[in-house]
Amino acid sequence: MKKSLELLAPAGTWQALEAAVNAGADAVYLGGKAFGARAYADNFDRDELSRAVYFAHMHGVRLFVTVNTLADDREMRELADYLAFLNNAGVDAVIVQDLGVLRLARKIVPELPLHASTQMTITNSAGVRFAADCGMVRAVPARELSIADLRAAAAEGVEIEAFIHGALCICYSGQCLMSSLIGGRSGNRGRCAQPCRMPYTLISDSGENLLRGSAGAYLLSPCDLNALDVLPQMIEAGVCSFKIEGRM
Incomplete structure (x- = not known):
């Protein structure tokens, strides 16, 4: 059976949520005030999250919530309460990195769909299989994978x-x-400070600047991802959700 395709857009603010929905996104992802990998975005408190679910669903849009940071033992009680809230609020899935968070979610809200975050570093089909065996319905592989890697992942x-x-x-x-x-x-x-986006110089043992501006100052910053030209290949490979980054 052919899978339907989904355009998944970020929402770091209420204005971004409205823009994504009004622009035709099939689904949006956002974070709460805790346990999300973009702590410096505006994010959504519990009242706003409940309103966001209602707004998205009224427009036929799915809403996913990021619970994709590593959690400490001292946070487990708060995390359990938060997962129960998200389930009761009617979110369509939560995006998870930490295996402890995964286990807790499966225990207290077993009906809540779980997605394996790209933070889980799934780099091969065996990793996708592991996520499935843990009860996850979707995997977000590491963004470094090739089209062939994505095809193997989708075959799981x-x-x-x-x-x-x-x-x-x-x-x-x-x-x-x-x-x-x-x-x-x-x-x-x-709380990433994005040090790979900072300017650097490359200095030899003798103190000489080895590049002298030939490569620019941003030595650790790759060009941003733009997969528009390979969308047909990604679709053919079996990718069903196409994710735009940008909650910041």
């Missing part, structure tokens, strides 16, 4: 969601500790 029978626009980091999806080491702000806790 789980919905595959892939980024088509947004940042490419110098480190592998879900594996970066650069922000934590340089600035004490962990991307895995939603």
